[in-house]
Amino acid sequence: MKRRYLVDFFDSLLSQSFCEFDIIVVNDGYKDFSCILDKYKELNIVELVYSNTIAKNREFGINFCKNKGYEALIFGDSDDYFSNNRVELSLDYLKKHDIVVNDVTLFNENGIYERCYMSNRINNKSLIRYNYIKNKNIFGLSNTAINLSILDEVIFDKEIVAVDWMLYKNLLKNNKTAIFINTAITYYRQHKNNVVGLKACKGKYYFWWEKQKEIYEN
Numbered sequence: 211m212k213r214r215y216l217v218d219f220f221d222s223l224l225s226q227s228f229c230e231f232d233i234i235v236v237n238d239g240y241k242d243f244s245c246i247l248d249k250y251k252e253l254n255i256v257e258l259v260y261s262n263t264i265a266k267n268r269e270f271g272i273n274f275c276k277n278k279g280y281e282a283l284i285f286g287d288s289d290d291y292f293s294n295n296r297v298e299l300s301l302d303y304l305k306k307h308d309i310v311v312n313d314v315t316l317f318n319e320n321g322i323y324e325r326c327y328m329s330n331r332i333n334n335k336s337l338i339r340y341n342y343i344k345n346k347n348i349f350g351l352s353n354t355a356i357n358l359s360i361l362d363e364v365i366f367d368k369e370i371v372a373v374d375w376m377l378y379k380n381l382l383k384n385n386k387t388a389i390f391i392n393t394a395i396t397y398y399r400q401h402k403n404n405v406v407g408l409k410a411c412k413g414k415y416y417f418w419w420e421k422q423k424e425i426y427e428n
Contacts, residue, residue: 215289217398220250222291222397226423228298232280235288236271240343265366265373272364280358286396287352287363293395300394308399309381309388310355311338311348314398326392329352334392340382349378353396360386 223233231253237243238261247255260270275283284300286292296312303310316324328348332338343349351374360381366373382388 211288213242213245216240216246217249218291219286219288220246220253222294222296223253223286224250224295226292226297228296228301229380231284231297232256234258234271234275236267238262238267263368265370268366268373269364269366271413272361276358282355283358284355285351285353287350289401290352291397291399296394296396299391303389303391304355304357307389308357308360308386309338309349309415311376311378311388311390312353312355312396313390313392314353314395314396316398316400318400322397326395327332327398328390329392332390334390336390338382338388338390340379342377343379343382347372347375348379348390350374350396350398352398354378400415 220233231354234256235243236258243257247257257276258271260267262270272283282301282304286299300310301313313328315322316327332348338348354374364377366376370376378388
């Protein structure tokens, strides 16, 4: 993780229009995080030192928030950053919906190259149903927010890569409500280390359909 990625991430949190929130960080190996804590003393950052697979890191963070009694969880990846209204609008829409998914704008080292990417195929304030994501995904763990009251303790298979798809697919299958908004934005950084499925494990690429298929295929 490049330090400037973290600076972009925390700068966007420092600029939020609603600022009464905690930031729960699962630190899976970043060695100089104390420098970030010193730089952003205005933010209430809780560091959890934990290193495991992608799925288990997310499981640990979600369950920590649930067990600590937080009411809402707004997901974010530390190589992305957010529009300054993301927290405010996420909490606002969570008053009437279980899940909020916001639009993403794609950028790389050369700058922004695709604004409001998901709005190309879905309208603002659309309700997202289970059938919509059976064979595709717009729910990421950097552009979603959730009422934690709808979750029990989560347990993810350690090799699952598409944790986001699996989590939200199962919630929608159980009739939880989700809304898409394009008025809040996740700026989604494109680089070689955030592409799903590029790393093999024992000669295989563990996407969702390669682990416990009988659970996820319906």
